[in-house]
Amino acid sequence: MRKSVNRPPTPDVVENPEKEPALQELVNIKLIESGEKERLMELLRERLIECGWKDEMKALCRQFVKKKGSNNVTVDDLIHVITPRGRASIPDSIKAELLQRIRTFLVSAAP
Numbered sequence: 001m002r003k004s005v006n007r008p009p010t011p012d013v014v015e016n017p018e019k020e021p022a023l024q025e026l027v028n029i030k031l032i033e034s035g036e037k038e039r040l041m042e043l044l045r046e047r048l049i050e051c052g053w054k055d056e057m058k059a060l061c062r063q064f065v066k067k068k069g070s071n072n073v074t075v076d077d078l079i080h081v082i083t084p085r086g087r088a089s090i091p092d093s094i095k096a097e098l099l100q101r102i103r104t105f106l107v108s109a110a111p
Contacts, residue, residue: 060081
């Protein structure tokens with residue numbers, strides 16, 4: 001498989017001819033190769049900043065560090081505590097917008 005810092009490995013049929021990439025892998029590859037994934041990531045960043053999600057996550061991190069003490073917290077601790085809250089608190093409207101953009105992309109990219 002070919003590897004890159006910015007993207008997951010691209011399946012190589014020669015390496016494993018019996019295993020076909022899953023639909024999710026194929027969609028991810030298409031999104032990356034077209035540059036659409038980066039555009040979607042930028043849109044997500046903008047929307048999360050606009051709705052105050054980013055500030056809310058910063059406040060949660062600060063609160064956690066203050067509670068535990070700055071010398072007693074690692075990045076892994078923060079990730080473990082904040083990730084579930086962060087994922088659960090993304091507004092449904094943002095999820096729906098991204099999903100619609102992905103659907104539109106897939107329809108336009110279909111052969």
